[in-house]
Amino acid sequence: MAKRIDVLHLNVYYGAFLAVEGVNLAIEPKAVTAFIGPSGCGKSTVLRTLNRMHEVTPGARIEGKVLLDSQDIYAPEVDPVNVRSTIGMVFQKPNPFPTMSIYGNVVAGIRLKRRTRKSELDDVVEASLRGANLWEEVKDRLDRPGSVLSGGQQQRLCIARAIAIEPQVLLMDEPCSALDPISTLAIEELIYELKQQYTIVIVTHNMQQAARVSDTTAFFNIAGTGKPGRLIEMDETKTIFSQPAEKATEDYISGRFG
């Protein structure tokens, strides 16, 4: 059951530094939302506030609200641990646990929550790895360390690990930036399949990728170094890429396309 996210008047600070200012956006369920924009404009920062991962960074804090199906995830009674098991995350740099096998990596999240029978775990491992388009490549070596895989395979392992706990939203921060074109395509297809079930937010520097995979695109920009990043505009992807409302958006997109 996918959920929607509404961000209201979001400011994000790193200590005294205002990194992102005044973001309002709506993320639709069972759709892919892409965050695009130049480096340093706060895409990762905003993404990480959506599952409270920014709280891991000392000194990082927010003002404003983030609603998951109208429930404020920053309400005092909400446990960030629950937020993160509901809203999964895939990072830019593939980060499988090096001390665990491929199998162990996939079930790591489940093992945190409850004791599960081996047969059930086996099913989850197969389903998650199939879901991440990795099953055929690793099914004969599930007991090998995750670190023996290639970068692209490691990233798909991380996606398998994230979907194994059946989150309702999946946040992906440049998940393909370390991958070859074939693996990238595999992950894009995967994203397309995953959106039947999940709400997906993806940060990408690749315009074609944003155009291919996303339904909605949010363009962030920054006025200059030291200035806070802002959401410039957000619309259906085909509108953003054909007739954006803002000149800055058009410049950015056309600049990228050359």
Added chain:
Amino acid sequence: MPSSLIERPVDGPSATPPAVTTTRRADRNFAGLARGSGIAVLIIMAAIGAFLLWKALPALQANTAPFLTTSQWFPDDPAPRFGIAALAFGTLLSSLIALAVAVPIGVGVALYTAHYASRRIAPVLGYIVDLLAAVPSIIFGLWGLQVLMPNSKGLWRWLDQHLGFVPLLRNDLDSYTRSVALAGTVLAIMVLPTVSAISREVFMQVPKGHLEAALALGATRWEAMRTAVFPFSRPGVVSAAMLGLGRALGETIAVALILSATFAINWQLTEPGGNTFAANIALKWNEAGSVGLGALIASGLVLYIITFAVNMAARVVVERRREFSGAN
């Protein structure tokens, strides 16, 4: 860890190093230097062992009692009788007590410093622990003698009364001074900063990505420690414990101050008595005759071998799951 640069092929655990025909000269020189130093260390260690053995042999031949199982020390009698049983017992037991106390606390402090304490407290805490690691052992010995011994009676008595069914904690003498348990406790306090300082460095080296991966799966902070931090740090923590154990096994002066140097194996560790290799050597050296000196050196050789064995055992533990160490 730096030593792995030399030992481990860069592209995987089982792969052989690529056949490079034109190795750069600096690489070659460095490899030669590294290999040379390694061999030199081995030669020095073997030489020390051989020297000890050579010095100990006459005394061992003169000994009329079995060296390994005797718990008496009369090497300068007309018929010398001496053995290391009591020394080995006291050394191992006091060191094990030290580890049993110091490792959990030291690792706990390290974990707190590395992953729980605020950014303002953590460096201060780290600094204090490092400072403690630099305190000379004589100070710990004096402190143990003057402060801990008179003030810990209540603890030992309590252990006897409530956990006296464990033979190790029983005390039938109602006397609690100069015991192996006391020596072990002082050793624990001495090795705690070592264990803690090294563990802290190891914990801080866990890549942020692994910690974040665990947290993003909905792990609590503690679960993230169990999932990402402990497994990754295990070899380093084992090494930290071994360094601590090494210090405890060889510690001389603090133990010599505290123990009354009796030659008996007494499993009731809170009762007075007990002795260790190092303390015994320090206490007996000046009054020893020629066989006595040889006997002390022989006991030193045994300590040397024990220390060596402990380190080998630690290496085996560390190596066993190297593939999963994250260093690939």
